[in-house]
Amino acid sequence: WEDEPSSLTYPILVKTFGKQTLGGGIFVGITAELQNAKVSFQARDGTDTPPEVLCTISGGNLVALDANGASMNPIYPTAYTQVVIAQSSSATIATPPSDDHLIYLINSLRGKQRQVGSFWYWNPNPGSGSDTNDGTTPGKAVATFSKAQTLASAGTGDTIFCLASNTSGTTTVTETLNITTANLKVMGPGQSFRLIPTATTSPTVTVAAAGVEVSGLYIGTATTGTQDAISVSANNAFIQDCWIANVRGHGVNVSTSSRTQIQSCVIEHCGASGTGDGVKLGDTTTEAFVSRCIIFDNKNGVSLAGTGLADNVLENNLIYQHTGYGITIGAGPLRTHVRSGHTFNKNTAGNTTYPAGYDTYVETQAGGLNATEVANAVWDEVISGHLTSGTTGKTLKDAKTKATLASLK
DSSP states (O other), rough: OOOOOOSSSSOSEEEEOEEEEEEEEEEESEEEEEESOOEOOOOOOSSSSSSSEEEEEESSSSEEEOSSOOOOOEEETTEEEEEEOOOOTTTTEEEEOOOHHHHHHHHTOOOOOOOOOOOEEEOTTTTTTTTTTTOOSGOOOBSSSHHHHHHHHHTTEEEEEEOOTTTTTTTEEEEEEEEOOOTOOOEEEEEEEOOOSSSOOOOSEOOOOOOEEEEEEEEEEOOOSSEEEEEEEEOOOOOOOOOOESSSSSSSSEOOOOEEESSOOEEEEEEETSSSOOOOEEETEEEEEOOOOOOESOOSSSEOSSSSSSOOOOSSOOOEEEEEEEEEOOOOOBBEEESOOOOEEOOOOEEEEEEEOOEEEOOBBBTOOOOOHHHHBBBBGGGGGOOOOTOOOBBBHHHHHHHHHHOOO
């Protein structure tokens, strides 16, 4: 036995390898490359019937190179033989064409947050995810949100899918989410994926970057402390299809934000620490939109208070059973609109309360308004502004104009 017999002129006669491209996204399984050599079949004497014998080479690609590395015919002709090479008859690997167009088309049907980036998978269930994985498929999911966020790129519309695989039917995560990647989407499967931290040092979900989406998650807080479920301090946040419950502080606390949208959420049992509303719109919140939510059993359903608030819209929410008000608006917020079919019930302090003089518009909801709410909605200013002799007479608000403007917003 010798590794390199001395009788061979060339130390290597054949090189073999796989996955050589054939074009069009197709790759061959095996290629044999002859090194300054050819394949020949034994010559025949012509006595066969027919005289030429058919010889076949199959099982992959067969190519040959001469001494200078140039391609040449891999077959050496011999008498009365005919050779057929069935190239690439071995197993081949086909790469499908990109499905980017289909992905963008499907995502365009969502109506919101249509940008499409890369997809990453987070599975916190013990034994399912690992932070040593690359996160590119469900089978290679990472174990923590912090790792998943490091994989995502800012501004590209990447999505982190939250996987619930616990055999109990509910996957509970104690990690808090600090979202600092712009345009990131964090999408869960629904109430089966629950964010319930044990720490009391920060909100369960903090949205600190623009264009972030949080959807399809159950979000609570630790059983002690005063933390909020979701804190938003960035523009264009989109919170949808979340179940926010059993919260020590506020359900969703928004400040220093423009165009935050909260849609189709259930927000209940907030304020267990003694202070906490379903939705709190605070300082410098403008053009927020709260729609089609069920807001139940908090201190107040929705509260607006602080400086720099303007043009916030609430519509078509079911708001009931609060120890305070259904909607409370403090002095300062400008042009707040409460419209489009709100339903209020069993709010102890009242359905809505707001001061006059800030262009607040409240559409008559199911069950009607009480006397104070009617006065605030109809009269332009408080009567104390007209007690001095010679002041302008008290005027009625133009309710029709306000309703029209509200419908266009």
